[in-house]
Every structure is written in structure tokens, then in C-alpha cells.
Amino acid sequence: MPLNPEAQRIIDGFPQLDRIETPPNAAAMREEFHRTWRMPADLPPVGAVADTALPGPAGDVPVRVYVPEGTGPFPVLAWFHGGGWTIGSLDENEVACRTVCASARCLVVSVDYRLAPEHPYPAAADDAYAVTAWIAEHAAELPGGGDPSRIAVGGESAGGNLAAVVALRARDQGGPRAALQVLVSPVVGHWADGRASYDEFAEGYFLSKASMEWFFTQYPRDADDLNDPYLLPLRAGDLSNLPPALVLGAECDVLRDEGEEYARRLQAAGTPTELVRYDGVIHGFFGLLATELSVAREAHARVADALTKAFASAPGTGAGSAPAPAAGADGGA
Structure with a gap:
């Protein structure tokens, strides 16, 4: 399908948006983002927002906790x-986190995990897992009060990658089972795996193939890491006994095919999974480009809606029972 007109305006307004300069520099790119990005003026209302920190494997991990109106304990979404x-x-997801917090009436704990290349793999994955495990034990201590039996x-x-990795590690290591894993345009494979979306949308669609190539020079320590399912979940041989999943993706995105392949593999392994493709849409539609x-x-x-249903079906002694039946891909509006 042709590009969504709103997506086309974004691309037309920033013709160099997906170009990676040579040599790129992570610190400079972060500084440029903070210089040019502006927090929206009209933010969705929530009960409260608190910046705090939770214990991690290498020190405290900064988090931003969004609290809905009302009285807890609330279910909890750990967001990456x-x-x-x-x-x-954290800032780029402010609108999305506030909206989901208010609509699902859950705490949203947005996690400021360590970044590469200063902190290569498995730093981000370790932080994500440690925060989720802490929530499962201490949710009641969060601002607003969380329910440790209902977590997602x-x-x-890359945050979708971390959510999928947390689910895998929790299964394998006896960690907390989530009621739901929400994977939006997740990085679950490698740019050189030969998927068609990497060729079809290589340049000119906000996130480029070159950008993904560069990210993969920053996060892995070496080539051996690329075989690790805790870095690339599509490398996992077994995707059974995982939490139910909602996988959302954009049609015009290099990451489209790997996300859809992961959803189909989850379904084939017996994991209830809903897969949604938004036609004509580009990467970043959920958080960064939400406005x-x-x-x-x-x-x-x-x-x-998926969170509300998943939390309602959580048994109360540990999250993660069966949600609605699996669904196939459909076109979003």
C-alpha cells in the first residue's frame, strides 16, 4: 500500500532522517536528539508521574513510573x-506511556536501561530482566502501589527486543511469568538474515537498513553474541510456554518481517499471539511519532485493551494465564 499521508509528510519534512553519517557517534547522536526533540505540550493526564530508581545488576536503574487515577494496587507494565x-x-515514550497507563488503569514503569556502546550486551537485557524481577517481588513498593501477581x-x-528477551529468560531461569508481552516493531532478528522488508524499505522510510547495521556494531560484543537468543529471540529453538503476546508492526519498516515471523513462530509453538500490521505506516508509530x-x-x-483483558485473567498468585485466542495478521487503520 502507499504510505500513509501523515507518514509521507514526516519523511518529506526530513529527507535525511534515516541517513547514518560516517563515522557515526553514539554520544553525538544522543545529544542531537535531545537538542531537537521537544516534549509535546498537551500530555495525556494521569494520576501521578514519579522518577525514581530500582535495583539493577550494576547499580540502580532509573525508571519513570506512571500512576493512573484511583487507588491501587494496580497491575504493572514494565516498558522498554x-x-x-x-x-x-524515556522522554520519547511519554505520550504512549501516559495513554496506556490511563486507559488500562495500570502502573507503567518505563525503564532507562544502560546504553551501548558504553554498556554492550548483555547490559540492557540484564537491566530489563532485573527491573522486571524486582517488580514481581516488590510491586507494592512502587509509587501508587502495584500488584505483583499482575505484571506485563x-x-x-529495541525495547520490544528487551521485552521478548525478558519473557524468554523468565521461562528459562524460573523468573516471573508475565500476563502479556507487548512487542511493537521488535528487533528479534539480524539485518543480514535476508528478510524482504530490509530490501523493500532499506532507505527513505524513517528507519533505514544502514541504521540497523550500525546499531548492530554498537550492542553486541562480538559475532558470537548474534547466536544468543537473549540478544536475538528468533535464534531460540523453542518458543513454547511463553506469555501470550501482542505483536504490532508497521508495513513500511525494515523490521516488519522479523516481527511477523516471530509472531507466527509463537503461534506455532502454542503461545496465544495476536499479530497486527498497520498498513502504510513507518517505524516509530507507537512512541516516538505518536503525536x-x-x-x-x-x-x-x-x-x-489487551492489557486489561490479560490482567483480568491473571490468577492472582502469579501473572500469565491464557488470554483471548490467537489471531492472525490484519491491516490497521
């Missing part, structure tokens, strides 16, 4: 931002 494990921040994990792009792309409202509502 995107940015190729290298350049993301989610993220966009520019009106499709974000539909995506946020879908996530909030």
Missing part, C-alpha cells in the same frame, strides 16, 4: 523504550 539499544530515552512487559523496537501519526491512538487503545 527503543533506540537501537544505543540512543533512546512491553517495548518498541505525528494518528494511527498511534488506535495502537495505544489496542494495547490497553
Whole structure:
């Protein structure tokens, strides 16, 4: 399908948006992002927002906790931002986190995990897992009060990768089982795996193939890391006995095919999984571009609805029972 007109305006307004300069520099790219990005003026209301820190494997991990109106204990979504494990921040997900918090009436704990290349793999994954495990034991201590029996994990792009990794590690290591994993345009494979979306949308669609190539020079320590399913979940031989999943993706995105392949493999392994493709849409539609792309409202509502249903079905002694039946791909508005 042709590009969504709103997506086309974004691309037309920033013709060099997806170009990676040579040699790129992570610190400079972060500084440029903070210089040019502006927090939206009209933020969705929530009960409270608190910046704090939770224990991690290498010291405290900064988090931003969004609290809905009302009285807890509330279910909890651990959310991981995107940015190729290298350049993301909590701020870019402010609208998405607030909207989901209010709509699903859950705490959203947005995690400021360590970034590469200063902290290569497995630093980000270790932080994500440690924060989720802490929530499962101490949710009641969070601002607003959380319910440790009702937790979920989610993220966009590299954050979707971390959510999927947390789910895998929890299964394998006896960790907390989430009621739902929300994977938005997740990085679950490698740019050189030969998927068609990497060729079809290599340049000119916000996130480029060159950008992904560069991110993969920053996060892994060496080539051996690329065989580790805790870095690339599509490398996992067994995807059974994982939490139910909601996988959202954009049609015009290099990451499209790997996200859809992961969803199909989850379904084949017996994991209840809903897969949604938003036609004509580009990468970043959920968080970073939420105020520019009106499709974000539909995506946020879908996530909030899935969380509400998953939390309602959680047994109360540990999250993660069966949600609604698995669904196939469909076109979003």
C-alpha cells in the first residue's frame, strides 16, 4: 500500500532522517536528539508521574513510573523504550506511556536501561530482566502501589527486543511469568538474515537498513553474541510456554518481517499471539511519532485493551494465564 499521508509528510519534512553519517557517534547522536526533540505540550493526564530508581545488576536503574487515577494496587507494565539499544530515552515514550497507563488503569514503569556502546550486551537485557524481577517481588513498593501477581512487559523496537528477551529468560531461569508481552516493531532478528522488508524499505522510510547495521556494531560484543537468543529471540529453538503476546508492526519498516515471523513462530509453538500490521505506516508509530501519526491512538487503545483483558485473567498468585485466542495478521487503520 502507499504510505500513509501523515507518514509521507514526516519523511518529506526530513529527507535525511534515516541517513547514518560516517563515522557515526553514539554520544553525538544522543545529544542531537535531545537538542531537537521537544516534549509535546498537551500530555495525556494521569494520576501521578514519579522518577525514581530500582535495583539493577550494576547499580540502580532509573525508571519513570506512571500512576493512573484511583487507588491501587494496580497491575504493572514494565516498558522498554527503543533506540537501537544505543540512543533512546524515556522522554520519547511519554505520550504512549501516559495513554496506556490511563486507559488500562495500570502502573507503567518505563525503564532507562544502560546504553551501548558504553554498556554492550548483555547490559540492557540484564537491566530489563532485573527491573522486571524486582517488580514481581516488590510491586507494592512502587509509587501508587502495584500488584505483583499482575505484571506485563512491553517495548518498541529495541525495547520490544528487551521485552521478548525478558519473557524468554523468565521461562528459562524460573523468573516471573508475565500476563502479556507487548512487542511493537521488535528487533528479534539480524539485518543480514535476508528478510524482504530490509530490501523493500532499506532507505527513505524513517528507519533505514544502514541504521540497523550500525546499531548492530554498537550492542553486541562480538559475532558470537548474534547466536544468543537473549540478544536475538528468533535464534531460540523453542518458543513454547511463553506469555501470550501482542505483536504490532508497521508495513513500511525494515523490521516488519522479523516481527511477523516471530509472531507466527509463537503461534506455532502454542503461545496465544495476536499479530497486527498497520498498513502504510513507518517505524516509530507507537512512541516516538505518536503525536505525528494518528494511527498511534488506535495502537495505544489496542494495547490497553489487551492489557486489561490479560490482567483480568491473571490468577492472582502469579501473572500469565491464557488470554483471548490467537489471531492472525490484519491491516490497521
